[in-house]
Amino acid sequence: MKSARQIGEIVNLNAREINKILHEKGLLDGTPGKWTLTELGKKYGEIRKKDNGEGG
DSSP states (O other), rough: OOOOOHHHHHHHHHHHHHHHHHHOOOOOOOOSSEEEEEEETTOOOOOOOOOOOEEE
C-alpha cells in the first residue's frame, strides 16, 4: 500500500491534492485530517494511523 504522499510523488501532486481526488472519486469521506474510507475505498486501501511526532 502506498500513502497519499507516496502516490503524490509519482504524479507530482501533494498528499492534500491526492486526498481531494480520492474524495471526489468516492474513495474517501470526511475532511482533511479526519478522512475515513468509504465502502468503495475499503476495496482498494486501508487507513493507517501515524504519529507525526507532535506530542502524541
